[in-house]
Amino acid sequence: MTIPSALQTMQRPSLTLHITKKEPYRRGGTRFGGQPDVPPGFVWPVFTGTDDSGESETRPLSFLAQFDCAGLAPYDSGHLLPGTGLLSFFYETGLQPWGFDPHDAGCARVFWFPDAAVLDKAPFPAGLPEEARFPMRNIQVTPALSFPDWDDFLIQYPDVSDDEAFFAARQVLGTPVPDDGSKLLGWPDLLQNSMAAECELVSQGVNMGGDIMDIPRTVYKKAAQTGLDRWQLLLQLESKEDMNPELSFGDGGRLYFFLPREDLAARRFDRVWTVLQCG
Template identity: 35%
Template sequence: MRWFRRRSAQDVVAPKPPVEPVGGGPLTPELLAEAAARYLSPEAQATFRSLAQPSLRLSSALDPGAVVGRLGGAAMLAPQAEWPTWQGRGLEVVAVLDLARLPRLDSLLLPATGWLTFFYDATEQSAWGFDPAQRDAWRVVYCVDAEARSAPDGTETFPEVALSAVEELTAPDPFEDALKGLHNAERDGLFALGDVLPPVSEPAHRIGGWPDLVQNSMWLGAQLASNGIFVGGPEGYQNPRVPGLEAGARDWRLLLQIDSDDDAAMMWGDVGRLYFLIREEDLSSRAFDRCWFEFQCG
């Protein structure tokens, strides 16, 4: 069983009476300011609001002219590229993005042209992202001159769901490591704030911004696991190499979040989510093969 570093028994917040959200639609700077003003000190409000990040929210495309990618379907690969495999079987395509059609995000500067195909061992769902030995169980392939490629025999193909994108503001989950400095004095306010922010509609597919967590903050785990430290138990976080690696957790960004989605016949564990992560430097150098991954479910 995976050990979740942050949400131990003492982290669980006692149930509280229902509260009225500040709004029912997408998060806006005004709604974020209103919610923060209810529960946080002026200094904490400024910190929390400064952490808000834009994202691209992906949803089923109703207009064919607005399609920026899709769930499932064929891969987009270079003519001579080999299909990614793991333990002798082909990886499944979970998403494809047409970068030329994506709106630009200043906080996540993706290439202006080309294709990204996201692969995962989706049939077995064998990898969670905490074991360095499983780093080939997912793959992100960037290609400029690409052609559609059907999956090899024995590899599942998910139904295609065309996706459109709109910009959406995101705020950090109360369990995010970025908020650890506020936990001592503002802990109750942070969790109350999380309760009144507009709920995220599902399925929640997203590019950039803060992830919609199912479990714990993932940045440090990705930093350690990508550097060869097993973080499926508490001993990984006690490794003597951690102090030298910890600062690098701030370099990671959410590249793509894929939710469970009935239309695409995607169920990640118990209604979980897949997260593909990338370092700033790897994004700048187009080193998508260095992406890390996390799978969280309830």
């Protein structure tokens, strides 16, 4: 099989996100930042982690974005997302866990609220610093096709060695990274290595913060192959330090929210895993 043909077999639909001008409040609407719309009885998520001095700290998560699922449905050609309700994303932007440690569980949360009719704007919790409260912005959504980066492609086709032919084929297919690097679904646009094995192994309790050479090669390879098929990118979010310094992930990097496909199908968004990468 040629490289262009192989890429075609791996294509996935995605939704590119362009975060633009200030957005007036609209209950249940797709938007970045502001105050989230939540159902009665919602408990704002918190995360307990370790700061740079080694002290334990519990902080409320920052609200990042929410998506009107009914509004996205006409563009979600793979029918992966719920067809109704609201999907909301939170992350701890102060400590900014990287996602390679099983103890990072809970640093990011995704909520699906099936009944949009009962939602209302939530007040920010008192413990959430002003700098972790982000301005409300409009999100423009455009359907697109997504193809794997080199590292993910090699997991599927390990015998391919011609990276120049790969990148030439990607160019012909017209699959540039979105202008601001943000999208729903599709393949992740990598800033470092593939995250397939990382998601799979961390979910099994393996700390990936050390030397991956310490992991038996057969174990790592199997995890990469399983993870590539199993873990679906849910949201890729580019740094937005022009809006707020707290929105620089690492050093101008990206957040990647992943969910096992079986959990996405069952709407178990509490099983999301989030990884931070920066170049």
